[in-house]
Amino acid sequence: MTDRLKELSRAGVSIWLDDLSRDRLESGNLAELTRTHSVVGVTSNPSIFAKALSDGEAYTEQLRGLKAAGETDPEDVITTLTTDDIRNACDLFRPIYDATAGFDGRVSLEVDPRLAHDLDATVAQARALHALVDRENLHIKIPATDAGLQAITATIAAGISVNVTLIFSVQRYEQVLDAYLSGLEQAQRDGVDLSKIHSVASIFVSRNDVEVDKRLEAIGSDEALALRGRVGLAISWLSHEAYAKVTASERWQALASAGANVQRPLWASTGTKSKEYSDVLYVEELITQGVVNTMPEKTLEAFADHGEVRGDTVVGRYDEGRRVIEALRAVGVDLDDVNATVEAEGVTKFIDPWVELIDTVQQQLDAV
Secondary structure (H helix, E strand, O other): OOHHHHHHHOEEEEEEOOOHHHHHHOOOHHHHHHHHOOEEEEOOHOOOHHHHHHHOOOOOOHHHHHHHHHOOHHHHHHHHHHHHHHHHHHHHHHHHHHHHHOOOOOOEEEOOOHHHHOHHHHHHHHHHHHHHHHOOOEEEEEEEEHHHHHHHHHHOOOOOEEEEEEEHHHHHHHHHHHHHHHHHHHHHHOOOOOOHHEEEEEEEEEHHHHHHHHHHHHHHHHHHHHHOHHHHHHHHHHHHHHHHHHHHOOOHHHHHHHHOOEEEEEEEEOOOOOOOOOOOOHOOOOOOOOOOEOHHHHHHHHHHHHHOOOOOOOOHHOOOOHHHHHHHHHHHHHHHHHHHHHHHHHHHHHHHHHHHHHHHHHHHHHHH
């Protein structure tokens, strides 16, 4: 079953699991996936942690101990619980981190999503979480909002590795690339070892299709309906073109010669939302060297069962991506409005479960 995933890895795609919980860690499931499913990294986000802490009793004993020790603020408790999981996951993936010179074996922890538009607070928490987890193979996740872009530069400049999240447009991705390079340049001026800094840029795929498909169906013409399910891939292909241009630039080459590591594109939100599309669409059509695909377990298992590697499905499709974008604009889809909508929704979809989680943990503290 896992031969397909091995082939995907050999094609240059690093397979990361988009899920983390204490149950996965303690049961050995996560370690097993590294052996059987070519998983070389793991990402998490506020909604994933909310689900992990709300389901089951894996955290009950620690909650009881924290309450007995007088730690009763739910937000402090959440920080303790989540950073413990992240630290243990980092230790699990450390051999992969060492074997890949730091590119894989990575574990991501997101800053509080309520800080998405607060530059100073985001940078402060990124530093605090980095120090609290205290593991080299940690990525701090920072959303690519306007404030987030500045926070990314400041965090990279401090020598902290970053997973930039919630990227929905080529224009925003270009800004992320610039923010990363600016951070590296500042780090270099400050004497920070560039070789220790790593980063990925998480381009969200399926959420663009969900939003654009609604608008295409509202338009209803044959031309509009024929474009359903295509914008997510088009934006991803064109983002890769932007990445290729930057990594060929003199600006990047100067940093690379000083030991800097490339910021790899990461395909996120790769579980197919519509039953009309293949459940491995956002894996099969995004295969190229030097990228990451972080998949929910359902997508991972689907590709292991019937996914196909048909060579490079990204490079060489930049013009196709442009044609899709032009066709969408031609039928009346306002992509700038789409980008603003999905970014705002993306932040909200992390904030809402986080706020609910605070209430849940308070209830659990009261109950133990």
